Amino acid sequence: MLPLIADLGVKHLNLIEVALTRFNYRSIARALPQAQVYHSSFGLVLDDGGLVYEVMEEVERRGYAFSVLDCNSLVRKLRDERSFDRYFRQALRMAGYGEDWASHGAGAAGAGANPPGGESDPPRA
Numbered sequence: 001m002l003p004l005i006a007d008l009g010v011k012h013l014n015l016i017e018v019a020l021t022r023f024n025y026r027s028i029a030r031a032l033p034q035a036q037v038y039h040s041s042f043g044l045v046l047d048d049g050g051l052v053y054e055v056m057e058e059v060e061r062r063g064y065a066f067s068v069l070d071c072n073s074l075v076r077k078l079r080d081e082r083s084f085d086r087y088f089r090q091a092l093r094m095a096g097y098g099e100d101w102a103s104h105g106a107g108a109a110g111a112g113a114n115p116p117g118g119e120s121d122p123p124r125a
Contacts, residue, residue: 002055006064013059014071015052017045040073048072 005013020028020037028035028046036047056068 002059002062002064006066010066013055013066013068015048015055015068016071017048017073020044020046045073 017040018024018028020043032046036049037044038047039045052068052070052072056070059066059068
Protein backbone atom coordinates (compact mmCIF):
# COMPACT_ATOMS: atom_id res chain seq x y z
CA MET A 1 0.00 0.00 0.00
CA LEU A 2 2.84 2.45 0.78
CA PRO A 3 4.23 2.33 -2.80
CA LEU A 4 0.75 3.13 -4.14
CA ILE A 5 0.43 6.07 -1.72
CA ALA A 6 3.82 7.36 -2.90
CA ASP A 7 2.88 6.90 -6.59
CA LEU A 8 -0.30 8.93 -6.02
CA GLY A 9 1.82 11.86 -4.86
CA VAL A 10 0.40 11.99 -1.35
CA LYS A 11 2.22 14.58 0.79
CA HIS A 12 0.80 13.71 4.24
CA LEU A 13 -0.74 10.44 5.42
CA ASN A 14 -2.99 11.02 8.45
CA LEU A 15 -3.67 7.82 10.39
CA ILE A 16 -6.50 7.60 12.92
CA GLU A 17 -8.06 4.84 15.00
CA VAL A 18 -10.84 2.65 13.75
CA ALA A 19 -14.12 3.87 15.22
CA LEU A 20 -16.25 1.04 16.53
CA THR A 21 -19.89 1.20 15.54
CA ARG A 22 -22.85 -1.14 15.76
CA PHE A 23 -22.15 -1.95 12.10
CA ASN A 24 -18.50 -3.05 12.39
CA TYR A 25 -18.10 -4.23 16.00
CA ARG A 26 -18.89 -7.93 15.46
CA SER A 27 -16.68 -8.34 12.40
CA ILE A 28 -13.77 -6.57 14.13
CA ALA A 29 -14.25 -8.66 17.30
CA ARG A 30 -14.11 -11.85 15.18
CA ALA A 31 -11.06 -10.73 13.21
CA LEU A 32 -9.16 -9.21 16.16
CA PRO A 33 -10.32 -10.93 19.36
CA GLN A 34 -7.34 -9.60 21.38
CA ALA A 35 -7.80 -6.01 20.21
CA GLN A 36 -7.78 -3.27 22.83
CA VAL A 37 -10.83 -1.02 22.77
CA TYR A 38 -11.04 2.27 24.61
CA HIS A 39 -13.42 5.17 24.97
CA SER A 40 -12.27 8.48 23.56
CA SER A 41 -14.04 11.79 23.26
CA PHE A 42 -15.02 10.57 19.78
CA GLY A 43 -16.63 7.31 20.94
CA LEU A 44 -15.31 3.75 21.12
CA VAL A 45 -12.12 3.22 19.15
CA LEU A 46 -9.74 0.38 18.45
CA ASP A 47 -6.20 0.83 19.75
CA ASP A 48 -3.69 0.41 16.93
CA GLY A 49 -1.11 -1.16 19.25
CA GLY A 50 1.62 1.11 17.90
CA LEU A 51 0.95 0.33 14.24
CA VAL A 52 1.12 4.00 13.24
CA TYR A 53 4.70 4.17 14.51
CA GLU A 54 5.62 1.02 12.60
CA VAL A 55 4.24 2.69 9.45
CA MET A 56 6.29 5.84 10.24
CA GLU A 57 9.46 3.76 10.60
CA GLU A 58 8.79 1.88 7.36
CA VAL A 59 8.18 5.13 5.45
CA GLU A 60 11.48 6.51 6.75
CA ARG A 61 13.39 3.26 6.15
CA ARG A 62 12.23 3.06 2.52
CA GLY A 63 12.77 6.77 1.91
CA TYR A 64 9.25 7.72 0.85
CA ALA A 65 8.71 11.45 0.37
CA PHE A 66 5.49 11.76 2.37
CA SER A 67 4.99 12.34 6.08
CA VAL A 68 2.90 10.16 8.36
CA LEU A 69 0.92 11.87 11.10
CA ASP A 70 -0.55 10.18 14.17
CA CYS A 71 -4.07 11.59 14.37
CA ASN A 72 -5.55 9.39 17.08
CA SER A 73 -8.15 10.97 19.35
CA LEU A 74 -5.69 11.85 22.14
CA VAL A 75 -3.34 13.55 19.70
CA ARG A 76 -6.25 15.41 18.11
CA LYS A 77 -7.43 16.53 21.54
CA LEU A 78 -3.97 17.84 22.42
CA ARG A 79 -3.77 19.72 19.13
CA ASP A 80 -6.62 21.89 20.33
CA GLU A 81 -4.64 24.85 21.70
CA ARG A 82 -6.73 25.19 24.84
CA SER A 83 -6.44 21.49 25.63
CA PHE A 84 -2.71 21.52 25.01
CA ASP A 85 -2.28 24.66 27.12
CA ARG A 86 -4.07 22.99 30.04
CA TYR A 87 -1.98 19.84 29.54
CA PHE A 88 1.24 21.89 29.37
CA ARG A 89 0.43 23.81 32.56
CA GLN A 90 -0.48 20.61 34.39
CA ALA A 91 2.77 18.97 33.25
CA LEU A 92 4.74 21.96 34.56
CA ARG A 93 2.98 21.77 37.93
CA MET A 94 3.59 18.03 38.16
CA ALA A 95 7.28 18.59 37.35
CA GLY A 96 7.49 20.99 40.29
CA TYR A 97 7.40 24.30 38.42
CA GLY A 98 5.18 27.03 39.79
CA GLU A 99 2.30 28.78 38.06
CA ASP A 100 4.67 31.70 37.60
CA TRP A 101 6.64 29.85 34.93
CA ALA A 102 3.53 28.73 33.01
CA SER A 103 2.39 32.33 32.65
CA HIS A 104 5.67 33.62 31.15
CA GLY A 105 4.94 32.89 27.51
CA ALA A 106 5.69 29.19 27.58
CA GLY A 107 2.04 28.65 26.57
CA ALA A 108 0.74 26.03 24.22
CA ALA A 109 3.60 26.00 21.75
CA GLY A 110 6.34 26.53 24.31
CA ALA A 111 7.40 29.64 22.41
CA GLY A 112 10.69 30.98 23.62
CA ALA A 113 10.96 28.41 26.39
CA ASN A 114 14.05 26.37 27.08
CA PRO A 115 13.55 22.80 28.23
CA PRO A 116 14.17 22.00 31.90
CA GLY A 117 17.92 21.89 32.49
CA GLY A 118 18.41 24.48 29.76
CA GLU A 119 20.19 27.81 30.05
CA SER A 120 17.22 29.70 31.47
CA ASP A 121 15.69 26.93 33.57
CA PRO A 122 12.58 28.18 35.38
CA PRO A 123 12.59 28.53 39.15
CA ARG A 124 11.25 25.56 41.11
CA ALA A 125 8.07 26.09 43.16
